[in-house]
Amino acid sequence: MKQHNSHFIDFVARVRESRSVIIGAAVVVLLSLLATFAPQLSPNSPAKACLDDRLISPFAESKYPLGTDHLGRCVLSRLLYGARISLAVGIIVVGISATAGTILGVVSGYYGGVLDALIMRLVDATLAFPSIFLAVAIAGLLGQGLVSVMIALVAVDWTRYARVGRGSVLSLKEKEFVESARSLGESDHYIMARHILPNIIAPIIVVATLGMAYVILSAAALSFLGFGPQPPTPEWGAMLNAGRVYMRTEPHLTILPGLAIMVMVLAFNLLGDGLRDVLDPRRVVIE
């Protein structure tokens, strides 16, 4: 275990140097905590409308710290619960598409040939459309709801992992340790799982973190366009859309959810960028 520690200490030292990892991670952790404890932190129910308290400005009444929307729902409570939805969508979509995309990419790169051509043409076909446009088309086809938004995003998002996975495998499979493993009689599946995967996990983590930002933003965009969960679900994109009408009189209804989306996306972007520097294989593998 001693040797393992030296690696870990090295990693921690490099994380400390990277300001973007620290800030990004801190904000992500904070947002996760807020989302987890939303029921405890919320002053009011996120769905309960109170028509007597419509359109209250932030800081005006202690009962509604960030004011209320056009149906008299507490904006702060809705934002807190909205964080849960955004994070959940991000984790589920990235989890599924990273797993599936990586497996497809590794298999494609490792075996090559017809299988590779088939998978990569599928990737090309997906990438030929602007991704948000394709997601809109798929979500439209599947109908409204959170599940169809997630399906649409997975359908678009898996390609990035497939490409990263394939690219890494192409260079790895020529390495001698793969040949050495084969000369020891190991099967292809075993080599892929045991020798190839651990070597590509770092780039995949970076792509997945940046992917979180993309997925959260796209999910909000799809909700904004009306494909997402139906009212009264407190989704940030949907809140933004509902507040649009009152932009002139009650700007907090658009500014606050917009700000929430921006902070979360920015945090994941910072974290991903920072991790890319920290996990750079040129700095990790010492010959």
Add this chain to the structure above:
Amino acid sequence: MINLKTHFPTPDGIVRAVDRIDLSIREKETFGLIGETGCGKTVLGLTIMRLLPPSAAVEGKIIYKGKNLLEVSEPEMRGVRGEEIAMILQNPTTSLNPVLRVGEQIAEAIRLHQGLNKRDAKEKAIEMLGSVRISSPSRRTSEYPHEFSGGMKQRVMIAMGLACDPSLIIADEPTKGLDVTIKAQIIELITKVTEEKAMLLITHDLGVAMELCDRIALMYAGELVEYATAREIFDDPLHPYTRGFLGSLPNRGLVPIHGMSPSLIDLPRGCRFHPRCKHATEACRRKHPDMVEVEAGHFVRCFDA
């Protein structure tokens, strides 16, 4: 190996990397295969292991313990690799996976073939590391390859090759890239651990071959040109290429063989060595010589012998 051919079709023509090679390795024998860079030695090793890319066209037979290895199924071949025939690759630095602990890499081969559980395999890995004389092996198993020196990595490779007690070892340039003192240690180690095993040693280092081998074959441009016991090759070389190779040794005058070895796509007509041979005659230019047994067990491919 009977009439073994490995050809690679390429857009520029067929690369005849291994061309009609007949040789046999006896039990517990160390057989040296010597030749210049690019003469097809490594391809021969990979052909035996069946680790070539699918584009390679292999003909002939490789008989191992009565079975033709070119005909067995892929899963069966996986059982042969590592357990029956092991390969020690050149470049120990890149032959170990940088993100796996050394002990795990040795243990995985043991688990695969001998069906041991994790703990027993780890014990065995520690034992193997000890047997290739790595100090404090139990601590070393949990280190990563970059914490090992080149010579130690080569020891690890040897330990991996020997882990499942194979009866034939193919060692491809085991001393490449090591400095002289380490080289001597590795040679000593190989001699010791392979006493009871057959080994095919692929090298371009005659000194190493002399040290380790019982019999030696010289390979030139994809074919064998001479083979005999190590003693005879050194005392009584018959093929001009063998003589040239010996003459290029530092303690024998450092006389180079002039010219370049031919491209394996565009081989010269007649004897493949004639453009570089001092004794070449008209016959050498026109006719390709056959392998002739000049003495018992001493074969040579030259009209002059």
